[in-house]
Amino acid sequence: FNGTDDDRRAFLSSGNQAFNKIESMPFPTVVAINGFALGGGFEVCLACDFRVMSSKAQVGVPETKLGIIPGWGGTVRLPRLMGFDNAVRWITTGGHNKAAAALRDGAVDAVVNPDVLRDEALDMLVRAAEGQLDYSSRREQKQSPLTLNEIELEMSIHTCRDMVAAKAGPNYPAPVAAVEVLAKASNMSRDDALEVEFQAFSKLSQTPQCRALVGMFLNDQYIGSVAKKYGKKSTKAVNHATALGAGIMGGGIAYQNAIKGFPVLMKDINTDSLALGMSEANKLLAKRVDRGRMSPLDAGNVLSRIMPSLSYDGIENTDIVIEAVVENAKIKGIVLAEVEGKLAEDAILVSNTSTISIDQLADNLKRPENFCGMHFFNPVHAMPLVEVIRGSKTSEGTLAAVVAHALALGKKPIVVNDCPGFLVNRVLFPAVFGFDMMIIDGADFQQVDRVMEAWGWPMGPAYLMDVVGIDTAVHCFPSILEGYPERMSDIYGGDYKVSPTKLLFENDRLGQKNGVGYYLYEKDKRGKPKKSVDDSVYALIKPHVRESQPLSDEDIIARFMIPMCIELAHCLEEGVVDSPAEADMSVVYGLGFPAFRGGIFRWMDEVGLDKFCDMADNYSELGKLYKPTQRMYEMAANGESYYA
Ligand SMILES: NC(=O)c1ccc[n+]([C@@H]2O[C@H](COP(=O)([O-])OP(=O)(O)OC[C@H]3O[C@@H](n4cnc5c(N)ncnc54)[C@H](O)[C@@H]3O)[C@@H](O)[C@H]2O)c1
Secondary structure: OOOOHHHHHHHHHHHHHHHHHHHOOOOOOEEEEOOEEEOHHHHHHHHOOEEEEEOOOEEEOHHHHHOOOOOOOHHHHHHHHHOHHHHHHHHHHOOOEEHHHHHHHOOOOEEEOHHHHHHHHHHHHHHHHOOOOOHHHHHHHHHOOOOOOHHHHHHHHHHHHHHHHHHHOOOOHHHHHHHHHHHHOOOOOHHHHHHHHHHHHHHHOOOHHHHHHHHHHHHHHHHHHHHHHHHHOOOOOOOOEEEEOOOHHHHHHHHHHHHOOOOEEEEOOOHHHHHHHHHHHHHHHHHHHHOOOOOHHHHHHHHHOEEEEOOOOOHHHOOEEEEOOOOOHHHHHHHHHHHHOOOOOOOEEEEOOOOOOHHHHHOOOOOHHHEEEEEEOOOOOOOOEEEEEEOOOOOHHHHHHHHHHHHHOOOEEEEEEOOOOOOHHHHHHHHHHHHHHHHHOOOOHHHHHHHHHHHOOOOOHHHHHHHHOHHHHHHHHHHHHHHOHHHHOOHHHHOOOOOHHHHHHHOOOOEHHHOEOOOEEEEOOOOOEEEEOOOHHHHHHHHHOOOOOOOOHHHHHHHHHHHHHHHHHHHHHOOOOOOHHHHHHHHHHHHOOOHHHOOHHHHHHHHOHHHHHHHHHOOHHHOHHHOOOHHHHHHHHOOOOOOO
16 A cells, blocks of 8 residues: 555556456356455455355455455456445445345345355356356346436435445545445446556545554454453453442443343342343333344343342452443442452452552552452443553453453453553543633534534533533542642643533533533433433533633644643553554544544544644643653654654
């Protein structure tokens, strides 16, 4: 991808020439697909005359997920085999397709059991060679224009283009480019269509989105391999888990354990919390049953693995206790010490705390080596990241076992070292303080939300505070403000007396949980909270606004993003996180940082560190949150970047 247009042409045409040769062999060709045939692997299958697939295999063209389109004839052969609409769906969604779907859509000719795959493929080959299967017409079909008439084609193109553009959004150009390629090449021969494919592929391969998405793919493989290495070192088998607390997080953690096959004790001091935890689990399971993703029997079995309890009975047999009680260091300290006394010597104890130092919590424990942080994100079943936090006394065995358990729960664990806020919240809150300062400076929070959502965040900061819970967020403030006084004590030049977010909290505006935060919430027909604007929040904030100056979109992006980026650089430099790859995947998987930007370090590389530092210097009057590290300045001066 880093070469010239000619390099890309040479690379792609060598593949295309080979595939075209397969397609013009003087004898029929049948491919037997026995595993994952994705991207180029599936494109070689498409060059063959017939495809026989094992019922266990999966096929697909996931290139648009990397910001490109198939480049070895996928956009040419797929629509000619399965029709325009199906091919658009396959290519623009980039999914892995199971055998039944592949057969239904015409991507393969037969699906058979894995043990007879070879025999069936050979049988098909013999039938084609003997003339019972017409392979010549199949070849002609793949090399000729599409057979739709002009009106049908025009209608398909229109509908697909609009649908795909709406779904992909403006930040992901590849899916829309794929529709354009399919449309433009629909009345062309194979060879002309391949040229159209090449032109689009080459252009897309040079976009920042492609660099970011390919980088994400490589980073994802990297964090997977690091986690696997940790997990392999685990000598502690986890067969039974306990969730301490049945609130938003404890309930979610219990559900995730149960659905992955672990019997789990869910302990709370409050009967209502236990009932709510069970009913939330029930709702999630009912949804899976409704969507045909689980049988009612299996759903019942999952639910029966959760044992709600007001007592510790049975905890002596648990292998891992995941504490998720209220975010209060004193209460957590008492609860952790109490539960430790009831556990087997080698049982593991972890805390789901959002910000409280693991070392501080370990102070109350007799076996701090068996203790670390295991920070899930909300909602637990949907968010992939688990931060595993190493305290200074945590043993490597404990860390390995916790990483292994996170993997067993289907999560993506990333190990970080203990510090206030750990990695994800440590970088989120400086941005929240940046947001607060914008509001004090008269920015409209709705505008900030609009701008940051257009920039790619799934939700703007005001809406995010409402979703997280304004009380939850405000309870995290002290850990961060007191944890990093060298930067946090001079926020707004030391004049950070009024945090609008805190003001909302003090006025019982807690966000979605009580229906009123930055926005007002009412349940829609499906019971989901729907936001609307509430003018009274403006009246509440107004007395604290310094001057009402509209901020430009560029100002808003810079004032929100710079503190987050600089804090992440501190984390890397201090060794809280080992690599830019792990840091970037943490913010993508934990915070929903826009994937098409590839992560914070990737974004800074894309901007250029020299430009980033200049941009930060323009906001220096807002405090040290906006001061790049010495190392960042050095890297900027030397033309260095975080990724080679
Ligand atoms: N809400 C989030 O988005 C989020 C995300 C990540 C981490 N966390 C962290 O997870 C923890 C729990 O947060 P939450 O949002 O689930 O809170 P929550 O208020 O929804 O639930 C806390 C539960 O703990 C129970 N509890 C209190 N004392 C207890 C005790 N002694 N024994 C057993 N149960 C007890 C309460 O009855 C309540 O059900 C906190 O440390 C929080 O910082 C929260």
